[in-house]
Amino acid sequence: MVMExxxxxxxxxxxxxxxxxxxxxxxxxxxxxxxxxxxxGPVGGRLRSKVIGAWLNHWxxxxxxxxxxxxxxxxxxxxxxxxxxxxFSDFLTECSGCGEASRADHLIEDxxxxxxxxxxxxxxxxxxxxxxxxxxxxxSDWGEIKAQNLMFNTTIxxxxxxxxxxxxxxxxxxxxxxxxxxxxxxRERLPFGAVQTGKGYRNEISPRQGMxxxxxxxxxxxxxxxDPEDEIKHDFSSWKNSVMLIADGRGELEMTLGKAVSxxxxxxPTVGYFMGWTMDFLLSIGINPKWMRxxxxxxxxxxHYAQDCxxxxxxGSYGWxxxxxxxxxxxxxxxxxxxxxxxxxxxxxxYSEPKIEEVDRWTTDxxxxxxxxxxxxxxxxxxxxxxxxxxxFPVNLSVEGREIQVLSEHVxxxxxxxxxxxxxxxxxxxxxxxxxxxxxxxxxDHSFMETEKSGENYNILGFKPTVSPVDVAVLPLFExxxxxxxxxxxxxNLCSRKDIFSIYDGSGSIGRxxxxxxxxxxxxxxxxxxxxxxxxxxxxxxxxxxxxxxIKYEDIDx
RNA sequence: GCGGAUAUGGUGAAGUGGCUAUCACCUGAGGUUUCCAACCUCAUGUCGUGGGUUCGACUCCCGCUAUCCGCACCA
Numbered sequence: 001m002v003m004e005x006x007x008x009x010x011x012x013x014x015x016x017x018x019x020x021x022x023x024x025x026x027x028x029x030x031x032x033x034x035x036x037x038x039x040x041g042p043v044g045g046r047l048r049s050k051v052i053g054a055w056l057n058h059w060x061x062x063x064x065x066x067x068x069x070x071x072x073x074x075x076x077x078x079x080x081x082x083x084x085x086x087x088f089s090d091f092l093t094e095c096s097g098c099g100e101a102s103r104a105d106h107l108i109e110d111x112x113x114x115x116x117x118x119x120x121x122x123x124x125x126x127x128x129x130x131x132x133x134x135x136x137x138x139x140s141d142w143g144e145i146k147a148q149n150l151m152f153n154t155t156i157x158x159x160x161x162x163x164x165x166x167x168x169x170x171x172x173x174x175x176x177x178x179x180x181x182x183x184x185x186x187r188e189r190l191p192f193g194a195v196q197t198g199k200g201y202r203n204e205i206s207p208r209q210g211m212x213x214x215x216x217x218x219x220x221x222x223x224x225x226x227d228p229e230d231e232i233k234h235d236f237s238s239w240k241n242s243v244m245l246i247a248d249g250r251g252e253l254e255m256t257l258g259k260a261v262s263x264x265x266x267x268x269p270t271v272g273y274f275m276g277w278t279m280d281f282l283l284s285i286g287i288n289p290k291w292m293r294x295x296x297x298x299x300x301x302x303x304h305y306a307q308d309c310x311x312x313x314x315x316g317s318y319g320w321x322x323x324x325x326x327x328x329x330x331x332x333x334x335x336x337x338x339x340x341x342x343x344x345x346x347x348x349x350x351y352s353e354p355k356i357e358e359v360d361r362w363t364t365d366x367x368x369x370x371x372x373x374x375x376x377x378x379x380x381x382x383x384x385x386x387x388x389x390x391x392x393f394p395v396n397l398s399v400e401g402r403e404i405q406v407l408s409e410h411v412x413x414x415x416x417x418x419x420x421x422x423x424x425x426x427x428x429x430x431x432x433x434x435x436x437x438x439x440x441x442x443x444x445d446h447s448f449m450e451t452e453k454s455g456e457n458y459n460i461l462g463f464k465p466t467v468s469p470v471d472v473a474v475l476p477l478f479e480x481x482x483x484x485x486x487x488x489x490x491x492x493n494l495c496s497r498k499d500i501f502s503i504y505d506g507s508g509s510i511g512r513x514x515x516x517x518x519x520x521x522x523x524x525x526x527x528x529x530x531x532x533x534x535x536x537x538x539x540x541x542x543x544x545x546x547x548x549x550x551i552k553y554e555d556i557d558x
Numbered sequence: 559g560c561g562g563a564u565a566u567g568g569u570g571a572a573g574u575g576g577c578u579a580u581c582a583c584c585u586g587a588g589g590u591u592u593c594c595a596a597c598c599u600c601a602u603g604u605c606g607u608g609g610g611u612u613c614g615a616c617u618c619c620c621g622c623u624a625u626c627c628g629c630a631c632c633a
Contacts, residue, residue, distance in 0.1 A: 029624090321633085478592080507586075514593080
């Protein structure tokens with residue numbers, strides 16, 4: 001697939017334009033800059049917030065979604081429970097022959113398929129024994145194994161009382177640790193979801209490719225909690241067009257989302273449904289559908305807990321780039337936090353009919369067994385409850401290494417019929433996770449049009465009004481005879497309106513000002529001329545067509 | 559992290575071991591101009607950073623930082 005419009009020369013011109021116009025710039029440049037960190041400038045800042053706002057509105061419109069916001073500073077144990085401490089640490093070792101660093105687990109993964117979950121000592125021992133050859137020079141002489149953690153370390157608090165923490169590598173964990181509050185909010189009824197937008201941090205070894213790999217980045221994630229036993233039906237009828245799917249083991253397929261779900265290409269209907277919602281969002285902000293496709297993770301590439309995972313890849317100056325991941329994560333996250341904290345992170349499922357359970361077993365009689373066994377009473381109770389219902393007392397038990405004789409007066413038999421109305425279960429979660437910076441990049445990349453006007457290069461960012469950082473530019477034809485004052489009034493008036501941001505520009509010829517506005521994607525320009533002073537009419541020019549019409553400025557409406 | 563290349567106003571480029579560092583665009587002021595980067599005058603603003611060599615370094619050398627391209631890594 002040749003996409004000649006995305007040339008490196010175009011990328012160079014685009015980057016220069018983004019800097020010049022204050023859209024995206026390297027951060028801290030006066031101090032020499034810092035790799036992997038970017039600023040959204042005076043124009044880019046609102047572009048970012050409008051994209052995030054559109055994203056929030058899109059998902060909140062599902063009706064059973066809430067927005068939360070959790071800290072970026074996160075205690076060690078949270079990310080240990082989630083698996084990030086293990087997963088985000090790479091163990092590197094250096095070849096003494098060529099100096100190339102390799103991942104220790106990759107060197108031995110042919111013989112040890114689970115090498116990525118090994119400790120440093122295990123890896124070290126195996127590498128000493130096996131002495132694998134260096135993939136770049138073929139020697140076999142390895143240095144010490146060092147941990148390279150991709151999370152930013154920090155200390156919460158000072159001195160001895162300081163507690164180890166990280167800057168979060170994703171926002172998702174906040175939704176899991178807040179699960180009890182969200183569950184209560186929704187009156188304990190699934191399905192529901194929580195979204196969060198905010199910064200994430202990964203200390204990338206070598207960030208490259210501009211906005212594509214950052215050390216601090218904007219994320220937007222939805223965690224949607226479902227009952228795995230619910231028969232889930234979604235309406236796919238609104239997605240009539242075929243989409244490009246690269247399915248695991250089946251290659252490229254063009255089909256509708258509904259068909260892909262019913263044929264099992266997409267393995268879970270909610271994943272398919274969110275793929276549709278994701279596509280709707282991307283198209284609504286101005287991503288070109290030609291340059292969008294879905295790619296399914298291969299089974300061995302997927303995290304072990306995930307049941308199905310699809311990426312949305314967008315095409316632009318850096319080729320196909322993964323911008324959204326839609327993953328069915330099963331119950332992995334909630335159970336991991338439950339195991340780590342002992343807190344219940346479950347939902348209650350009422351049976352359609354109560355189950356009747358016959359209870360017939362032994363337990364201790366607390367008032368007698370308690371004084372008799374003292375500190376061992378609890379353990380004795382546990383042991384007794386495991387005994388067969390036909391046990392006859394006295395009986396000798398071994399508790400905490402001690403021989404205990406349990407007499408018949410210590411115990412009582414429980415015999416009753418219980419009605420069990422339902423059960424606690426760990427909800428499953430489907431997670432659409434968006435890399436906002438990557439999406440904004442492709443939005444810019446897809447919107448950037450280079451044309452010519454009377455022999456000169458002419459740039460337009462064709463932003464849709466939903467994301468355009470500036471909604472309207474107010475231009476006096478000349479800054480004299482009262483046109484300046486009238487234009488400034490209109491400008492201030494527009495700015496004071498909800499969700500409207502206007503710029504005033506009075507410098508240079510009118511054509512130059514239209515060109516400047518086009519370059520930052522302003523959809524409308526309002527021009528004040530001599531007649532405006534008399535009849536109160538102004539000219540509205542539409543960026544994409546160049547059409548102009550005159551209206552009363554009181555009637556300006558977007 | 560490794561190897562290679564690069565770093566000059568806001569942007570894009572030229573250039574030099576020594577005099578006030580050049581050009582275009584941009585930006586600002588004034589003039590002109592009745593709607594798509596017009597014109598005239600004037601103005602603001604630069605040699606990435608630290609060290610070394612030298613009488614003198616933007617220029618040569620070294621370190622650092624950043625950018626780009628490969629590799630590796632990552633998604």
